[in-house]
Amino acid sequence: MSKSVLRIAKISLMNVKGAYFVTALFVLMIFVQFFIQYLMAVNGADLSRSSNLSGGMMLWLLPVLVAIIIPAYNFRRICNLGGRRNNFFWGALIAYGMLALLVSLANVLVFYTIDRFLQNSGHFDQDLFGGVFNLLEIFGWTASGVIVAFLRQAAFLFLLASFVHTLVSIQDKWYGWVTDVVLIAIISVFTPIAPLRAVLVVFFNMIIFHPNALLHILNCVGIGLIIYALNKPIYARKAI
Secondary structure (H helix, E strand, O other), rough: OOOOHHHHHHHHHHOOOHHHHHHHHHHHHHHHHHHHHHHHHHHOHHHHHHHOHHHHHHHHHHHHHHHHHHHHHHHHHHHOOOOOOHHHHHHHHHHHHHHHHHHHHHHHHHHHHHHHHHHHHOOOOOHHHHEEHHHHOOOHHHHOHHHHHHHHHHHHHHHHHHHHHHHHHHOOHHHHHHHHHHHHHHHHHHOHHHHHHHHHHHHHHHHHHHOOHHHHHHHHHHHHHHHHHHHHHOOOOOOO
């Protein structure tokens, strides 16, 4: 792996300060809200029917925002500074892989520390995941332990980042708008029709709810790589 690719990966992750700021703001808001509610509960307030989204889930904003900023803004900056298109392609891919791993690790730490503490406190809705919603648990990824949960989440976040990056990359072309229309049509048409809805269920089972953790990870990484590979011809012709 060339130093130029690694340098672009580093630059890609450094030049997204807005994404870090927005994500940190939302994470802080959730934690402050839970802290206030916990103090209220400790002092006698009845919050036994209260539940909220985990602060760790706000971390999922980061790969989405970064996958918007990198193709929308960083591509032209990197090329104008002498970076090659091919190096940008591989550098961004590495950046998403690293980001998926880091965000997954952070959310796993939040879930097994702060979320578990709040769930076990007994102050929040015990009928709904202890009053703290974290998709790690809702999707069933924690059933096989912390390491498997970490890997499943990282694989899914990589797929998510690859999809968002590719979708943003084609928005300045006619086929980008066609893709938007097709995605909207799939959701609006497939959802109300039972046989077509079953197709969506199969797909989401592949990338989210698959009972086999290894196959779930392979599905997410494989589909993510296939989607990301579409960027090769896109950026070969993309105007700077």
